[in-house]
Amino acid sequence: MSELVSLRRDGNVGVVTVDNPPVNAISNAVRIGIIARLAEAKADSGIAAVVLACAGRTFMAGADITEFGKFKSPGTSDVIAAVETLGKPTVAALHGTPLGGGLEIALGCHFRVAAPGTRAGQPEIKLGTIPGAGGTQRLPRLVGLEKALAMILTGEPISAQDALATGLVDEIAEGDVTAAAIAFARKVVAEQRPLVLARDRDEKLANVDRAKFDELAAGYVKRGKGLLAPMAAVEMLRNALDLPIEDALRREWDVFLELTASEQAKSQRHIFFAEREAAKIAGLPADTKPREIRRAAIIGAGTMGGGIAMCFANVGIPVTVVETSPDALARGLDTIAKNYKSTAARGGLKPEEAERRTGLIKGATDMAAVADADIVIEAVFEKMDVKQQVFAALDKHAKPDAVLASNTSYLDVNEIARATARPKSVVGMHFFSPANLMRALEVVRGDATDPGVLATAVAIGRKIGKAPAVVGVCHGFVGNRIQRLRTVEAERVLIEGALPHEVDAAMTEFGFPMGPLAAGDLAGLDISWSMRKAQGLRAEIADALCERGRYGQKTGKGFYRYEKGSRAPIPDPEVEQLIVATSARLGVTRRPIDRKEIVERLLFPVINEGARVLEEGIAARPGDIDVIWVFGYAFPPWRGGIMHWADTLGLAYVRDRLVEFAARTGDERHKPAPLLAKLAAEGKGFAT
Numbered sequence: 117m118s119e120l121v122s123l124r125r126d127g128n129v130g131v132v133t134v135d136n137p138p139v140n141a142i143s144n145a146v147r148i149g150i151i152a153r154l155a156e157a158k159a160d161s162g163i164a165a166v167v168l169a170c171a172g173r174t175f176m177a178g179a180d181i182t183e184f185g186k187f188k189s190p191g192t193s194d195v196i197a198a199v200e201t202l203g204k205p206t207v208a209a210l211h212g213t214p215l216g217g218g219l220e221i222a223l224g225c226h227f228r229v230a231a232p233g234t235r236a237g238q239p240e241i242k243l244g245t246i247p248g249a250g251g252t253q254r255l256p257r258l259v260g261l262e263k264a265l266a267m268i269l270t271g272e273p274i275s276a277q278d279a280l281a282t283g284l285v286d287e288i289a290e291g292d293v294t295a296a297a298i299a300f301a302r303k304v305v306a307e308q309r310p311l312v313l314a315r316d317r318d319e320k321l322a323n324v325d326r327a328k329f330d331e332l333a334a335g336y337v338k339r340g341k342g343l344l345a346p347m348a349a350v351e352m353l354r355n356a357l358d359l360p361i362e363d364a365l366r367r368e369w370d371v372f373l374e375l376t377a378s379e380q381a382k383s384q385r386h387i388f389f390a391e392r393e394a395a396k397i398a399g400l401p402a403d404t405k406p407r408e409i410r411r412a413a414i415i416g417a418g419t420m421g422g423g424i425a426m427c428f429a430n431v432g433i434p435v436t437v438v439e440t441s442p443d444a445l446a447r448g449l450d451t452i453a454k455n456y457k458s459t460a461a462r463g464g465l466k467p468e469e470a471e472r473r474t475g476l477i478k479g480a481t482d483m484a485a486v487a488d489a490d491i492v493i494e495a496v497f498e499k500m501d502v503k504q505q506v507f508a509a510l511d512k513h514a515k516p517d518a519v520l521a522s523n524t525s526y527l528d529v530n531e532i533a534r535a536t537a538r539p540k541s542v543v544g545m546h547f548f549s550p551a552n553l554m555r556a557l558e559v560v561r562g563d564a565t566d567p568g569v570l571a572t573a574v575a576i577g578r579k580i581g582k583a584p585a586v587v588g589v590c591h592g593f594v595g596n597r598i599q600r601l602r603t604v605e606a607e608r609v610l611i612e613g614a615l616p617h618e619v620d621a622a623m624t625e626f627g628f629p630m631g632p633l634a635a636g637d638l639a640g641l642d643i644s645w646s647m648r649k650a651q652g653l654r655a656e657i658a659d660a661l662c663e664r665g666r667y668g669q670k671t672g673k674g675f676y677r678y679e680k681g682s683r684a685p686i687p688d689p690e691v692e693q694l695i696v697a698t699s700a701r702l703g704v705t706r707r708p709i710d711r712k713e714i715v716e717r718l719l720f721p722v723i724n725e726g727a728r729v730l731e732e733g734i735a736a737r738p739g740d741i742d743v744i745w746v747f748g749y750a751f752p753p754w755r756g757g758i759m760h761w762a763d764t765l766g767l768a769y770v771r772d773r774l775v776e777f778a779a780r781t782g783d784e785r786h787k788p789a790p791l792l793a794k795l796a797a798e799g800k801g802f803a804t
């Protein structure tokens with residue numbers, strides 16, 4: 117077995133190498149190993165300088181988060197102390213993704229050399245906490261307070277070029293980064309360069325524009341919606357200005373421990389793990405391998421087809437989109453090109469990269485163009501006969517081993533598969549709108565879907581940056597099926613006494629970025645209206661709005677009214693009158709409904725339906741439902757997902773409230789699902 121941390125000599129330079137695949141997570145054994153090897157290097161009089169490097173695909177990419185909450189000594193700060201007190205020049209050789217504790221250790225070295233593709237950052241905020249080993253103190257001393265604020269508050273990594281420009285790294289390596297770091301160390305020794313640790317550098321903190329910092333910080337805190345971690349991170353950065361570093365470091369550690377143990381952080385860790393767990397498909401033969409995807413084809417260049425095509429182009433996979441007419445095709449390709457251009461104009465992409473990606477997407481109006489695609493994703497109208505025609509044509513033109521996927525939102529994937537002579541190759545891939553941005557992806561397993569096809573759909577989903585979860589066939593799969601209960605309940609609370617802005621305020625206060633009614637206005641109320649009509653269903657308020665031509669933002673009126681050119685929802689007395697009149701017509705005496713009740717009325721039935729989805733095996737794990745709802749329906753990640761949230765409330769409480777809701781509404785679906793009732797009776801949660 118290879119050593120986790122080794123020390124070798126390269127002339128007068130000692131090279132400490134961490135080798136803990138896959139990402140060199142800083143486990144306790146790694147920390148012990150680095151400290152031991154540094155001690156050897158310190159004692160070795162033949163070693164004049166030390167390079168800290170990592171084997172494999174990346175420099176230490178962060179803490180071993182399975183150890184979160186059960187810290188063992190020595191900690192990462194002890195590793196940094198060993199680096200800082202070595203008494204010899206130290207150079208970190210960065211490649212891959214030096215993140216979190218990995219970057220903090222590098223910040224303890226005198227110098228940093230990075231490979232060209234390196235992406236370095238402090239992503240702790242994404243797990244509901246802050247850097248805990250000096251990141252909030254050493255980073256601003258190297259890159260300046262504003263840059264550190266941006267890095268720590270967004271959690272987004274920066275490129276090697278950016279790191280060089282801001283002073284985070286001293287050199288970008290040409291060729292092997294360890295060799296470059298060794299050469300750098302040798303130069304430092306030969307030139308007897310002054311050695312100044314990040315902790316002792318304060319030139320970048322000397323002339324900080326405090327007013328500007330406060331303004332920027334307030335913006336981040338506001339976007340963080342009162343979450344604990346962003347507020348704490350700002351406080352720590354202020355400490356960098358106001359406190360001696362030792363005091364600031366102690367405070368950082370205390371706050372880190374407190375935040376890491378908080379419910380918000382636990383929920384964010386839950387969703388982090390749930391996303392990875394969801395990519396593991398239950399019940400596949402051990403030898404199942406995903407197929408390689410070199411080229412893709414998308415059928416339909418509408419809203420979804422265009423977005424899905426961009427997902428492939430974004431990771432360098434060439435795509436062909438197939439449309440029915442040259443006009444429709446030109447419109448679709450034009451929208452894609454405009455999307456890329458506007459991203460470039462906003463600075464999100466380099467113009468040449470936007471052009472390269474646009475160039476990877478080709479168009480065709482003949483189905484024969486799918487012939488060389490390894491995966492074909494259908495995104496045509498949501499009509500069974502249209503989908504079946506497309507799949508029958510794919511049967512003729514697609515390669516024998518191509519994966520044939522449908523982006524249907526509701527339709528029966530098995531029925532679609534029967535239109536081909538190869539139902540084994542057919543799978544659902546339900547993307548969310550806008551498909552180039554939303555990370556949710558329901559991979560729908562049909563009765564005949566081949567394990568390799570399923571594994572391919574999940575693997576390519578991950579490759580294009582999605583958070584795939586495998587689901588079974590049913591109307592609306594997991595996400596839309598459980599969401600429907602929220603929509604129905606939103607109508608009911610309107611009729612019982614709430615107004616649209618009260619419903620939306622309750623839900624945004626809960627943590628959704630937008631209320632469900634404003635979201636309906638954005639998506640267009642006519643879409644669900646026509647679906648309801650097709651199913652013989654009625655929604656008193658929403659239907660009445662549509663009957664008056666109020667389709668939402670596109671007509672300037674929906675649940676709200678909109679000023680010309682504005683997307684800001686304004687409560688509309690006409691809608692309030694309509695709602696009050698509807699209550700009266702239905703014989704309902706309106707009553708005040710508080711925010712807590714609105715949230716529970718809208719979301720507990722969703723949890724209940726989630727329990728049914730689990731009972732029926734439509735979802736394999738409660739965490740899969742959480743992943744779908746966080747990444748597809750903007751459920752607040754710091755609440756961990758809808759099923760996790762239910763666990764934190766206690767299922768007995770959820771059950772009791774559902775019993776009350778069932779009695780109030782007479783809706784049978786609100787009666788607690790057997791699984792929920794059973795777990796509640798046993799005092800358990802979905803996850804335990």
Ligand code: NAD
Nearest residue numbers: 416417418419420439440444495496497498524525547549
């Ligand atoms: P859309 O109307 O914007 O686009 C559909 C496109 O398919 C049109 O451009 C049309 O010309 C093209 N088309 C129709 N028949 C075709 C054929 N035989 N060959 C090639 N192209 C054909 O619709 P959309 O919103 O992109 O939805 C597409 C699919 O995605 C539907 O199944 C829908 O349920 C699903 N979906 C939509 C959303 C959403 O929010 N819009 C979200 C998830 C899934």
